[in-house]
Amino acid sequence: MHRYSDYDPFAWxxxxxxxxxxxxxxYAVLQRLLLDRLPRRAAVLDLCCGDxxxxxxxxxxxxRMTGIDGSxxxxxxxxxxxxxxxxIAGDARDFRTRKKFDAVLSTFDALNHIMSAEELGRVCACAxxxxxxxxxxxxxxxxxxxxxxxxxxxxxxxxxxxVSVARGAYDRKSGIAICDVTLFRLIRGNWQRxxxxxxxxxxxxxxxxxxxxxxxxxxxxARDAAQDLGMVGEIGRGRTFYLAQKAV
Numbered sequence: 248m249h250r251y252s253d254y255d256p257f258a259w260x261x262x263x264x265x266x267x268x269x270x271x272x273x274y275a276v277l278q279r280l281l282l283d284r285l286p287r288r289a290a291v292l293d294l295c296c297g298d299x300x301x302x303x304x305x306x307x308x309x310x311r312m313t314g315i316d317g318s319x320x321x322x323x324x325x326x327x328x329x330x331x332x333x334x335i336a337g338d339a340r341d342f343r344t345r346k347k348f349d350a351v352l353s354t355f356d357a358l359n360h361i362m363s364a365e366e367l368g369r370v371c372a373c374a375x376x377x378x379x380x381x382x383x384x385x386x387x388x389x390x391x392x393x394x395x396x397x398x399x400x401x402x403x404x405x406x407x408x409x410v411s412v413a414r415g416a417y418d419r420k421s422g423i424a425i426c427d428v429t430l431f432r433l434i435r436g437n438w439q440r441x442x443x444x445x446x447x448x449x450x451x452x453x454x455x456x457x458x459x460x461x462x463x464x465x466x467x468x469a470r471d472a473a474q475d476l477g478m479v480g481e482i483g484r485g486r487t488f489y490l491a492q493k494a495v
Contacts, residue, residue: 256443258320260411260430262298264404268482269355270300276476280488281350281385289349292377294339295357299325306332315342340369347379353386359447364454371462381495391449393485394424408433422449455489464491
């Protein structure tokens, strides 16, 4: 299996401009969902950790963190942000860890980039294997309303040394969303252009629950980001957080 590296060309733009609204709220939301259930100094795996923003924040609150991501360019930013944390290149669909964790997290709809129910099941199986008995797997996913109401728009960012345009589209029949991004950066006096496309799949709640159950998780919860966990703004609309526990 090829390691998921679609975020390589996106890494700089993500690091500089994307995700602020989400990450400003992520710790408080996770505290309501999961963190208060964990032991002091819990070992936590941040799966699809990106540039390490949440990984670093959790470490600052005393959690013993490890990060995994498929994008080496993302991990370069993560290691610079938090050199004391172990960041590993790996694929969410097929990873193994020597140590066992009290919790595995995957946030900011990272698992919507898993493009089939079968592959989502493999992610859940890998997370189950990485956990200690009684450990938790927590993640969030976009629901269809996020794609129909928010994703299918055009957004732009214009600064003195960079310009980006993102054009989203969603196909209800296939459940696949795409985002075409064009980025111009002024690098050493020359404007450089890059174009890339990101894809996500809208996983039904039933498919998610089936994937967790088939991986032998129990005590499965589905919580609305806004109504149940207090996430505010557009970033909380059409988002579900899932929590599941490995048997003791």
